[in-house]
Amino acid sequence: MEVVVLILKAYLLFTIAVMVLYSIRHFIFTLNRLFYEQRIYYQDIIDSELKSVSVLIPMHNEEKVAANILNLLVEADYDMDKLEIIPINDFSKDRTREILDGYAARYPIIKPLHRYEGDRGKPAALNAAMEKAAGEIIIVFDADYLPPKGLLRSIAVCFNDPEVGAVMGRVVPINTGKNILTRLLDLERTGGYQVDQQARYNLKLMPQYGGTVGGFRKKEVMELGSFDTKVLAEDTELTYRLSVNGWKVLYANRAECYEEAPEEWSVRARQIRRWSRGHNDVMFRYFFPLIKARHLSFCEKFDGMFLLLVYLVPPILLMGFIDSLALFFLGEMEIFAGIFFLVFIGAYNTFGNFAPFYQVGTGCLLDGAVHRVLLLPLLLFNFFFNMWYISRGFFDAILDTLTHRKTHWQKTERFRTTSSKAGR
Amino acid sequence: MLLVLCFVLLAILFVLPFIPAAREIRRKDDATPLFINMNYCKDPRYFAMSFRKLMLKSIGNMSPGLHAVTLSKQETVQISNNARNIAGTVTENILYSLNDLESENNVTFIKEVYARGNVFIGEANRLQALACDGDVHVRKGTRFLRWLDAEGYVKIEEDCQLGVSTTCGRELSIASRCNFTRLYGYPVVTANDAGHNGDDANSAVGDSAIFGVVPTERDISDMPPHSLKNCNIIAEGPLSIGEQSVIRGHIKSHGKVVTGASVTIMGNVFAEGDIEIGPGSRIMGTVFSQGSITVRHGVTIGTPDRIKSMVGKKGIFLEGGVRVYGYIVTEGKGRVA
Numbered sequence: 172m173e174v175v176v177l178i179l180k181a182y183l184l185f186t187i188a189v190m191v192l193y194s195i196r197h198f199i200f201t202l203n204r205l206f207y208e209q210r211i212y213y214q215d216i217i218d219s220e221l222k223s224v225s226v227l228i229p230m231h232n233e234e235k236v237a238a239n240i241l242n243l244l245v246e247a248d249y250d251m252d253k254l255e256i257i258p259i260n261d262f263s264k265d266r267t268r269e270i271l272d273g274y275a276a277r278y279p280i281i282k283p284l285h286r287y288e289g290d291r292g293k294p295a296a297l298n299a300a301m302e303k304a305a306g307e308i309i310i311v312f313d314a315d316y317l318p319p320k321g322l323l324r325s326i327a328v329c330f331n332d333p334e335v336g337a338v339m340g341r342v343v344p345i346n347t348g349k350n351i352l353t354r355l356l357d358l359e360r361t362g363g364y365q366v367d368q369q370a371r372y373n374l375k376l377m378p379q380y381g382g383t384v385g386g387f388r389k390k391e392v393m394e395l396g397s398f399d400t401k402v403l404a405e406d407t408e409l410t411y412r413l414s415v416n417g418w419k420v421l422y423a424n425r426a427e428c429y430e431e432a433p434e435e436w437s438v439r440a441r442q443i444r445r446w447s448r449g450h451n452d453v454m455f456r457y458f459f460p461l462i463k464a465r466h467l468s469f470c471e472k473f474d475g476m477f478l479l480l481v482y483l484v485p486p487i488l489l490m491g492f493i494d495s496l497a498l499f500f501l502g503e504m505e506i507f508a509g510i511f512f513l514v515f516i517g518a519y520n521t522f523g524n525f526a527p528f529y530q531v532g533t534g535c536l537l538d539g540a541v542h543r544v545l546l547l548p549l550l551l552f553n554f555f556f557n558m559w560y561i562s563r564g565f566f567d568a569i570l571d572t573l574t575h576r577k578t579h580w581q582k583t584e585r586f587r588t589t590s591s592k593a594g595r
Numbered sequence: 596m597l598l599v600l601c602f603v604l605l606a607i608l609f610v611l612p613f614i615p616a617a618r619e620i621r622r623k624d625d626a627t628p629l630f631i632n633m634n635y636c637k638d639p640r641y642f643a644m645s646f647r648k649l650m651l652k653s654i655g656n657m658s659p660g661l662h663a664v665t666l667s668k669q670e671t672v673q674i675s676n677n678a679r680n681i682a683g684t685v686t687e688n689i690l691y692s693l694n695d696l697e698s699e700n701n702v703t704f705i706k707e708v709y710a711r712g713n714v715f716i717g718e719a720n721r722l723q724a725l726a727c728d729g730d731v732h733v734r735k736g737t738r739f740l741r742w743l744d745a746e747g748y749v750k751i752e753e754d755c756q757l758g759v760s761t762t763c764g765r766e767l768s769i770a771s772r773c774n775f776t777r778l779y780g781y782p783v784v785t786a787n788d789a790g791h792n793g794d795d796a797n798s799a800v801g802d803s804a805i806f807g808v809v810p811t812e813r814d815i816s817d818m819p820p821h822s823l824k825n826c827n828i829i830a831e832g833p834l835s836i837g838e839q840s841v842i843r844g845h846i847k848s849h850g851k852v853v854t855g856a857s858v859t860i861m862g863n864v865f866a867e868g869d870i871e872i873g874p875g876s877r878i879m880g881t882v883f884s885q886g887s888i889t890v891r892h893g894v895t896i897g898t899p900d901r902i903k904s905m906v907g908k909k910g911i912f913l914e915g916g917v918r919v920y921g922y923i924v925t926e927g928k929g930r931v932a
Contacts, residue, residue, distance in 0.1 A: 211908050216881050217637060217779075217922040219902040248636040321636040331881055332865045333811065333827040333845035348626030357628075375867075417813075417829075427631045466813070542625030548612035549620075 176503050179494050186491030189484060194527065196477055200370035201533045210373045213329045214425045221327045223253040225306030225389070229296040230258055233314035234266040235585045236431070240316055241274050241281060249323045251280060255305055258314075260285045261296040292579070293382070294398035294405040301389055301397060310386035315431040315585055317345060318384070325426040326386045336391060336418025337409060339368065340384035340426030346586070349434050354546055355553045356432040356439070362531035365538055368422040376474035377414060377467075378422035382406025383430070391418065403578050404449025411457040414475065417466035434586045440560045442583050447564025448571065450482040455572050485561035492558075639779035639922050640762045643726045643744030650709050650726075654691060661688065670706070678710070682717070695729070714745070724758075731763070735770070749780065771915065775929040779922045782897070785931050787915035809844045820855060827862070834866075838873065845880065852884075856891075870907070872896075874914075884908065887927065892916045 226244060230237055237258065244256050258271050260283060271283035284300050301309060308327055312318060322340065329338045341364045347357040371378045380387065382405060392398075395412055398405045410420050433439040461467070461475050498504055528547050535544045571578060619625065638644070650672075653664045657674055664672045671688040678692040682699035688706060690696070695712035698704075703721045708714075713729035716722070719736040722743070730747040739758035743749065749763040757775040761767065767780025811827040818824070820837035827844040828834065834848040838855030845862035846852065852866045856873040863880035864870060870884045874891040881904045882888060882896055888907035890896070897903035897920030905911065905919055910927035923929065 210885055211906070211926070213883065213906075214637070215906045215922075215924050216883060216904045217639060217902055218881055218904060219921075243633075317633075319631055319633045319635060324637060331845070331863045332847055332883075333863070334829050334847040334865075343629045343631060345628045347628045348623055351620060354620070354626065361629075427629075429628065429631060538629055540625055540629060542619055545615040545619040547616070549616050 176498070176501060179498050179501075180503065182494050183491060183498065186487055186494070189487055193477065193481075193484060196474075197367070197527045197530050199374075200367055201530050203370040203373055204366045204533055204537065207373065209369070210375075212372070212421070212423045212425060213332065214325050214423065216328050216331065218328060218331060221250065221253065221324065222307040222330055223305065224249065224255075224308045224310055224323060224327050224386070225300075225304035226254070226256045226310045226312065226323065227297055227300045227304065228256070228258045228312050228314055229261055229293045229300075230263060230267050230271070230314045231261045231291070231582045232263045232265045232267060233585065234263075234270060235587050236315045237267055237270045238274075239587070240312060240314060240318065241271075241278075243318050243320075244323075245274075245278050245280065246320060247318070247323045248321045249327070253306070254280055254323070256281045257300045257304060258283050259296040259300050261293075262287055262291045290400045292400065294402060295400045297405070298397045298400065301393060304389060307389060308386050309389045309392070311383055312428070313383040313430065313583075315587065316342075316383060317429040319428065322384075322426055322428055325423055326384075329421050329423065330386070330388060332419075332421075334417075334419045335421055336413035336416075337380040337387035338385055338421045338423055338426075339378060339380045340423050340428055341365070341368075342381070342384055342430050343427055344432035345429035346431055346434060349432075349586075351549065352436055352439060353432045353434055354543065355549060358531045358535070358543065358546060358550065359553070360432075361534035361538060361540070362527075363534075364422075364424065365534035366530045369424045371474065372422040372424075374474075375468070375470070377410070377471050377478060378420050379478060380406050380410045380413075380420050382409075384426065384428040387413070388418075401578060402449060402452060403445055404453050407450050407453045408456070411453060411461060411475070411479070414467060414471070415457065415460045415464040431585060431587055433583060435584075436556070438584045440556070441581060443557060444560045444564040444567065445581055447482045447485075447561040448567040448578070449564075451565050451568035452571055452578075454479045454483065455568070482561055482565060485558040486565040489558050489562045639760070639777065640744055640764075642724070642742050642760060643762065646707060646724070647709065647726050650689075650691065659693070664689075677712075680704075696727075700734075713747075753786075769913075769931050771931055773931045775923070775931070777922070777924045778919075778929070781902075782899075782918045782920040783923055784919075785913045785915050785917045787892075811844075833868065836860075851886070869909075879903075881905070882907075887911065887925075890914060890917050894918070895920075897921050 228240060260268050260271055268285060274281045275283050284303055286296060286299055289295060308330055310323060310326055326338055326340060329335050342360055344353060344357045344360060346353050368378050395416060399408060402408045413420060433442055457479060461472060461479060528550060532544050532547060649666055653666055659674045659676055662672050662674060664670055672691050673688045674691045677694045678690060678696045680686060680698040680702045683701045685703045690708045692710040696710035697715045698717050698720055700717040701719050704723060707724045708722060709726045711728045714727045714731045716733045716737055718734040721738050724741040725743045727745040731745040731749045733751045733755055735752040736754045738756040741758050742760040745763040748765045749767045751769045751773055753770040753772050755773045757773060760777040761775060762779035765781055767778060767783045770786040809826050811829055813829045815828050815830055816832055816834060818836045818840055820839055822837055822840040824842045824844060828846045830848040833850035834852045836854040836858050839857045841859045843861045846860060846864045848866045851868035852864060853871045854873045854876050856875050858873055858876040860878045864878055864882045866884045869886035870882060871889045872891060872894050875893040877895045879898050883906045885908050887910035888905060889912045892914040893916040895918045896905055899920060902921040904922040907925045911923060911925045911929045912932060914932045
């Protein structure tokens with residue numbers, strides 16, 4: 172029994188150590204955004220010779236949103252001779268096909284790809300479209316996104332830098348005020364992009380390509396094997412694949428784009444579980460390649476490892492929570508005497524989301540959104556929600572790895588009912 | 596009793612942080628999406644174009660004289676046929692000249708000026724902003740607080756302060772000892788252009804057309820004079836390029852980049868550190884630095900019929916005889932030596 176108690180205590184200390192390490196990391200990011208020099212992105216570059224771009228928009232039953240994004244993209248500020256838009260109808264059963272064909276008839280730059288054979292899902296759809304795409308640069312949007320007029324230029328310009336393999340823009344929810352969930356997701360995005368991603372860019376660490384509102388070099392990605400259709404987090408996988416092969420991933424805070432955040436907890440649960448499952452799968456694949464990568468600095472590897480393990484933290488916490496209960500009922504809670512107890516509680520509350528409260532608050536401050544900071548305590552509930560579903564995703568990933576079972580892509584449900592005014 | 600009191604206190608302390616949150620959820624004071632300007636496009640002449648549009652829409656066919664006009668707010672606009680401002684005077688209203696505009700020395704324009712013809716600004720004038728549909732000649736010692744824009748040529752004499760932005764549709768020529776933040780012209784040239792190495796016609800080809808797909812070389816730090824590279828170069832640290840070298844590719848350095856004299860780079864140059872471009876060199880692409888950029892005498896950036904940029908976060912220092920086809924911008928200090 173003593174051995175069991177010792178293991179339980181050791182695990183609890185391990186949990187605290189993990190939380191403290193992540194807290195320090197996020198403190199550094201927050202302080203960097205507040206007080207240190209900021210690296211500029213390439214948005215100030217004006218260049219009449221930008222590379223040719225293919226915009227890919229995977230769509231599976233997207234009749235609610237397809238027209239919005241296409242209306243915006245045909246008015247984009249980009250040389251139309253160097254632009255093509257490829258909406259990918261991926262096994263849709265609703266009116267998506269008719270909508271896309273209607274736009275293709277009106278706009279020659281829209282070249283829909285209808286897929287009703289082969290693997291379904293975003294990675295497979297992107298692979299098929301890349302075979303058809305003529306652009307040197309691929310820019311990807313999810314179908315619910317509303318890209319501003321100058322966004323393509325802001326993203327494409329960074330590929331003038333010969334070392335850049337991919338770039339990620341900033342995602343802003345358009346349905347922020349819908350309900351408590353969307354408001355909390357808005358906070359999560361603010362902390363994650365305005366502080367976390369930008370600080371990683373400032374510190375020359377490893378910003379993450381997020382799979383939408385972002386772009387990458389087509390030829391180079393295809394040479395590296397295109398997207399693995401077995402991976403659910405194709406964006407994370409691409410981030411690490413490019414990084415370990417010597418390419419840089421950039422973050423463009425000024426390349427902002429509206430998205431539709433999930434409005435129902437059940438939809439959010441499925442989404443975050445899928446992210447966790449995919450991300451942890453990538454973690455299993457890239458743990459050692461990241462350590463051995465030749466072209467990454469020590470700091471990039473260090474931060475890359477933190478990022479790689481980020482979806483492992485909630486299961487560690489969940490088990491730590493269970494561990495603490497076990498210790499309590501075993502009457503061994505004296506481990507929490509004094510300062511350790513405070514550290515543990517602090518660590519728990521620090522992780523309201525992927526972005527801790529001070530990071531979210533700083534993000535709101537930088538955005539000039541002062542009243543929404545008042546919602547910060549509510550992130551406590553989001554934390555428990557995320558912890559549960561991310562942990563389930565982690566165990567899904569373990570089963571995927573052990574059994575080699577086939578993963579199936581799950582599309583996030585849309586809630587839009589009318590054409591968005593923001594898009595007009 | 597003490598236990599109950601403690602419990603109540605605990606409950607209050609637990610609930611307390613959620614009260615402002617609940618209030619915000621109910622009142623929705625800050626529930627609108629963060630603002631994104633859906634129509635934003637990068638345009639170096641944006642300020643001036645917006646001002647012109649607003650002025651023309653508001654003024655219409657008004658005759659010369661003083662008029663109350665609503666722009667972004669209620670303003671008095673002085674409309675004249677051929678404005679001529681006497682030395683030492685102060686113009687307090689927005690000035691709209693239907694034709695040319697000429698000011699003598701030491702004139703102050705408190706508000707914006709818009710001239711539909713050519714503009715001649717005397718020595719040591721002070722202007723808020725100037726939009727001109729013709730050419731502009733600014734004599735020495737003049738200071739712009741905000742911006743200057745012309746559809747035609749702009750010539751700036753010595754010791755001028757060029758405010759936030761100086762842009763034009765044709766050649767922008769700047770003499771020595773001028774300070775700037777943003778410049779846009781086709782091209783932007785600094786005084787004593789005699790050092791310009793010419794040969795524009797031969798270089799008028801796109802970078803992709805020149806070298807197409809090229810390999811990448813890493814871990815280069817020092818290139819001897821007369822080197823020839825047909826590749827992109829990615830340097831993990833500082834990069835030094837010897838004189839009269841030719842690089843048919845792009846450059847990225849995680850440190851400083853220093854080129855010797857008469858170096859030719861047929862692509863873009865990106866650096867995390869400072870960039871120093873040697874005299875008589877030619878870079879056909881964009882030059883970008885997270886530090887400062889120093890451009891020596893006789894350097895050419897970009898090529899005719901294409902627009903390229905020079906972005907130096909901490910500062911840009913241009914010697915004489917420099918020619919840049921396109922856009923120059925810094926968050927720090929821009930200075931013509």
